Amino acid sequence: MSKEKPVIYIFHGDDMLSMERAVEKMAAALGESGAADLNFTRLDGRTARFEEIFTVATTMPFLAERRLVVVSNPLNLISNHSSNEQKKFCASLDQVPPSTALVLLVEDHAKNKNIKGHWQSVWDILKESHWLLQWQKNTKQQVLVTEFRLPVGGAMNVWIQEQAQAAGGVFSPGAAQVLAGYVGNNTRQAMLEIEKLLAYANWERPVEPRDVERLTVVEREVSVFDMVDAMAMGNLQAAARLLQDLLEQEDHFMVFGMIIRQFRQLVQAREILDEGGSAAQIQKQVGVPMFVAQNLERQARRFTMDELVEIYHRLLELDEGIKTSKMTPDLGMNLFIARMGR
Numbered sequence: 001m002s003k004e005k006p007v008i009y010i011f012h013g014d015d016m017l018s019m020e021r022a023v024e025k026m027a028a029a030l031g032e033s034g035a036a037d038l039n040f041t042r043l044d045g046r047t048a049r050f051e052e053i054f055t056v057a058t059t060m061p062f063l064a065e066r067r068l069v070v071v072s073n074p075l076n077l078i079s080n081h082s083s084n085e086q087k088k089f090c091a092s093l094d095q096v097p098p099s100t101a102l103v104l105l106v107e108d109h110a111k112n113k114n115i116k117g118h119w120q121s122v123w124d125i126l127k128e129s130h131w132l133l134q135w136q137k138n139t140k141q142q143v144l145v146t147e148f149r150l151p152v153g154g155a156m157n158v159w160i161q162e163q164a165q166a167a168g169g170v171f172s173p174g175a176a177q178v179l180a181g182y183v184g185n186n187t188r189q190a191m192l193e194i195e196k197l198l199a200y201a202n203w204e205r206p207v208e209p210r211d212v213e214r215l216t217v218v219e220r221e222v223s224v225f226d227m228v229d230a231m232a233m234g235n236l237q238a239a240a241r242l243l244q245d246l247l248e249q250e251d252h253f254m255v256f257g258m259i260i261r262q263f264r265q266l267v268q269a270r271e272i273l274d275e276g277g278s279a280a281q282i283q284k285q286v287g288v289p290m291f292v293a294q295n296l297e298r299q300a301r302r303f304t305m306d307e308l309v310e311i312y313h314r315l316l317e318l319d320e321g322i323k324t325s326k327m328t329p330d331l332g333m334n335l336f337i338a339r340m341g342r
Contacts, residue, residue, distance in 0.1 A: 006144035012106035013148030017187040045076035090135040112285040152287030156180040169198035170206040181289040252329035269300035
């Protein structure tokens with residue numbers, strides 16, 4: 001077994017779909033099911049204990065070359081930025097044997113900062129100064145750090161066409177542009193739309209712009225904007241009604257993802273506005289069409305940055321509850337709207 005293979009994989013970024021696909025590819029490389037299943041473990045740093053994770057990571061594989069251990073939210077194992085816990089975590093990483101591939105999945109988000117007059121994209125969590133990346137620079141362990149960044153601007157158009165081709169169909173350039181305009185760079189939502197549109201075209205012809213418009217992506221996007229408008233104005237009854245309309249028409253997980261995306265973009269827009277930017281900078285930095293950027297500018301001005309950050313953190317808490325099956329998406333979203341009135 002080559003010692004040149006990475007032992008620790010640090011995957012971070014905002015394109016969680018691509019991150020999960022990378023994990024699936026690593027899992028497939030384990031071989032046939034059976035022994036492969038015994039050598040593949042997934043854990044979550046929000047619920048697993050520190051000792052449990054590293055016990056699994058240091059266990060020898062069963063009748064295989066390597067064991068694959070994937071840990072979501074690994075930074076949740078560190079409480080209150082404790083330096084002692086950080087050192088313990090890094091020391092444990094140094095002890096992971098080459099017979100294990102330990103993958104740390106860190107959901108991160110790129111922020112646009114005006115640094116010395118130039119807009120630059122920087123990660124919110126794993127900055128260059130982060131203790132985990134500092135460990136990576138100094139350790140003798142074999143480490144691979146990979147960024148998973150959502151496509152922005154024209155890159156999303158290309159991404160949509162590539163995904164359609166991989167699924168056995170074709171998107172015309174115009175259809176890809178229209179779809180990207182409606183879903184932004186939400187790759188999960190885009191994949192659902194791509195699959196639906198290819199099925200609509202029966203994989204027999206290219207998907208055209210009229211197909212995208214016909215399947216009511218515009219109405220759904222507008223409904224989310226209207227719902228957030230109602231929240232901002234304190235009209236929670238209208239917000240709840242709009243939410244119910246969406247839930248009756250669309251997949252509940254998709255709707256929740258759209259709400260999270262909306263407030264994430266509002267945080268970005270508010271940050272740009274606070275730096276003296278305008279809708280033009282929002283369009284460029286967030287990677288959305290101008291009409292979306294103008295709506296984001298209008299809505300962001302109705303909230304303070306502190307309010308938006310608090311709302312976004314509240315959504316992330318609900319997301320955790322939904323992912324751990326503590327509540328359903330529709331219950332979580334209705335609770336979210338109800339709490340907006342407090």
